[in-house]
Amino acid sequence: MTPLSPPLWVMADVHGALAKLLVLLQQAGLTDASGTWTGGRAHLVFLGDYLDRGPDGVGVIRLIRRLEAQAQAAGGQVTALLGNHEVMFLAAQRFAQSDPHDEYGFRDYWLSNGGQPSDAAQLTPDEQRWLTARPALARAGRWLLLHADTPMYLHLGRSVDAVNIHVTRLLHSDSPEVWGHFANAFADRLAFLPPQGEQIARQLLSTFGGERLAHGHTPVPILLDGQGQDGAVGPLFCAGQLALALDGGLAYSENAGFITRLSAQDVAEVVVYPGSGAADGRSTLSR
Secondary structure (H helix, E strand, O other): OOOOOOOOOOOEEOOHHHHHHHHHHHOOEEOOOOEEEEEOOOOOEOOOOOOOOOOHHHHHHHHHHHEEEEHHHOEEEEEEEOOOOHHHHHHHHHOOOOOOOOOOOOHHHHHHOOOOOHHHHHHOOHHHHHHHOOEEEEEEEEEEEEOOHHHHHHOOOOOOHHHHHHHHHHHOOOHHHHHHHHHHOOOOOOOOOOHHHHHHHHHHHHOOOOOOOEEEOOOOOHHHOOOOOOOOOOEEEEOOOOOOOOOOOOOOOOOOOOOEEOOOEEEEEEEEEOOOOOOOOOEOOOO
């Protein structure tokens, strides 16, 4: 495995599980016990879905924003992508006053997918603007980074920058039809499984660049079941080894979750949440 300099760490789908995220970041050496950046020049990427399901989505957002500033001051970097749960949340908030009876169904859609009213009550206008400004795609070395295992991104532009500009326009639209279409498209998943998974992954990579892609959105146990496999939960390659699934289901069960360090083209290290089905602590992988 060729190491990346600086190190590239990726965390998927926190879903409000702030306490567990803090444990993983500390175990990975990226923060101290208080949640202060200690990662130096490392690049930490969050793949979206900060809200819903877990108890403290706003706390997750506030931590990430602090880490953005602290990492930059230390010569490192934090990148936070847009997830489909951010779109659901933003739609519910955007149309709350103009659609008080929820005729468009945005509030019900958000709540039925784990929406937490406490997040809506606490999030400030500045934090909502930050969410609206999240990019949908990013590149880091040879990796293409995205939230969802869906070909939706191919319909939004022909480059990383074009997709991110398009998504920003969508998130500033006043049209409920635009928001509804985007939220529904973003909920799609399982595109990297057979029979067309490898073809779709190659199309994404040829369009947006990179040699492999990393995504969240669909928990690894669901993908394992879709491939007729079982076993310890950790990162999972699909689509002819082109797509790496990194959603460890942090908010779905008490002991689930992991954070992953990537090498130039592979998994270099996995830090699992203590008590998970995999071996606790840090493990370095080689292939």
